[in-house]
Amino acid sequence: MSLNVLVVDDSAVMRSMIIRTLEMAGVDIGQVFQASNGEEALQQLDANWIDLALVDINMPVMNGEQLIEEVRRRSAIADLPIIVVSTEGSQTRIERLQQKGAKFIHKPFTPETIGQIVEGVTEVANDNQV
Amino acid sequence: MTTRYDQxxxxxxxxxxSTLGFMFPMDEGDSADAGPLADPVVAEVCFSGPQSGALKVAVEPQLPAVLATNxxxxxxxxxxxxxxxxxxxxANVICGNILPRIAGQEAVFDVHPPEICRQDAPGPGGQCVAQAGLLLDGGRVEVSLFLNA
Amino acid sequence: MRHTVSVADMKLTTSGEDLLITHSLGSCLGVIIYDAVASVGALLHVMLPLSTINPEKAVDNPYMFVDTGVPRLLNECYKMGAKKGNLVVKVAGGAKIGAAAQSGDFFAIGSRNVTVFRKILWKNGLMCKAADVGGTRPRTLSLDMNTGEVLIRSDGQVTAL
Incomplete structure (x- = not known):
């Protein structure tokens, strides 16, 4: 079953790196949606069926942490699997995000790291689809 | 005496x-001796939190093209x-990674979106607490970290 | 049959009976490509990161440099029927040897080899399935075509990669 993915990052180059990595990791991707901040991401989530979101933290307008809080508040999308891909180095903040059910990938990442974590999460996402 | 974070x-x-840009340092020539960068492209990332300040990254003009292609x-x-x-x-990745190294893993910072600056723009305020020069296969890089008092 | 791959060389096989092995990987990289479906396996022992330091030598022997050796290795495997989607890529070596062990990490040939290797895989849309790189120990690397097993021998210890 292919997964619809939302990639949220204010850098277009970073979004394309993440998408390329997902393809290389052999993730069965359906549609790919992109957003450059949290607010755009919520619009995409309202308008489309999305199975997995990869989200940066530091973004203008609405940051990734605010986005995750908002997603968890909305019953229709509260269970969305989320992977945070960020330079964030604060253990305090990383733990806060993990408590909200997000996985964490540290930038700079290697494609292999993203591949492994996405594989784990997409197994869960696939299970949820059944 | 203020602690320096050059290394x-x-x-x-x-x-x-190296990890994100697939670029590596060339021979151990000290690029700091090579004089100021000609026509640099400059990016600045401001941050706030337990400490506020800015990270400035200046590179030779051809480097962003190599970086983007890589x-x-x-x-x-x-x-x-x-x-x-x-x-x-x-610049954002360097900034996000240097902050916990100087302020500890508990500190939570807000890292603002990076901006491209004019070459002749006045540098960020505050005190320069770290400077580093790299000679990469894609060109020279100078990084400086400024902390506000 | 056992085939030993020397420095700046590559061996490719389609025989399930073969064992490919290379010794004394220091700052050099040993790159293994294996496609179980097509029964194609190859081992490259490559020395230096960039062919730009000696383009003539790179024409003469592309397996001396990472930026010419790895693309050639991939092409040779594809020619023998290997498919990108089935390729398993593994790498070992890139250690800091001799004087480099004393100096900074990022100036060593070994870590440059690794960076250029990662760049070429990224450009070609390939993941590295397993890596044992860096450190200061020399390694011996082998691929058993019968099982696809990749082994590293270092300091008298054998580990599967």
Whole structure:
């Protein structure tokens, strides 16, 4: 079953790196949606069926942490699997995000790291689809 | 005496350029001796939190193109917009990685979106607590970290 | 049959009976490509990161440099029927040897080899399935075509990669 993915990052180059990595990791991707901040991401989530979101933290307008809080508040999308891909180095903040059910990938990442974590999460996402 | 973070900044910048940008330092020539960068492209990332300040990254003008091509994995040279985007993202990654090294893993910072600055723009305020120079296969890089009092 | 791959060389096989092995990987990289479906396996022992330091030598022997050796290795495997989607890529070596062990990490040939290797895989849309790189120990690397097993021998210890 292919997964619809939302990639949220204010850098277009970073979004394309993440998408390329997902393809290389052999993730069965359906549609790919992109957003450059949290607010755009919520619009995409309202308008489309999305199975997995990869989200940066530091973004203008609405940051990734605010986005995750908002997603968890909305019953229709509260269970969305989320992977945070960020330079964030604060253990305090990383733990806060993990408590909200997000996985964490540290930038700079290697494609292999993203591949492994996405594989784990997409197994869960696939299970949820059944 | 203020603590200097030159070596930490050097390590963090080299690691970021290598892992994310697929660039590596050339021979151990000290690029600090090579004089000021000609026509540099400059990005600045401001941050606030337990300490506020800015990270400034200056590179030789050809470097953003190499960086963008490497990061996207493209065969052709990346368009100008992508070049600056890639360079700003690199500045963001260096900034995000240096902060916990100087302020500890508990500190929570807000890292603001990186901006491309004019060459002749006045530098960020505050005190320069770290400077590092890298000579990469894609060109020279100078990184400086400023902390507000 | 056992085939030993020397420095700046590559061996490719389609025989399930073969064992490919290379010794004394220091700052050099040993790159293994294996496609179980097509029964194609190859081992490259490559020395230096960039062919730009000696383009003539790179024409003469592309397996001396990472930026010419790895693309050639991939092409040779594809020619023998290997498919990108089935390729398993593994790498070992890139250690800091001799004087480099004393100096900074990022100036060593070994870590440059690794960076250029990662860049070429990224450009070609390939993941590295397993890596044992860096450190200061020399390694011996082998691929058993019968099982696809990749082994590293270092300091008298054998580990599967």
């Amino acid at each position: 930490v900044l050097q390590d963090v910048a080299a690691e970021a350029f 990061m996207t994995g493209a065969d052709d040279q990346a368009p100008a917009e992508q070049q600056l985007d890639a360079f700003k993202e690199m």
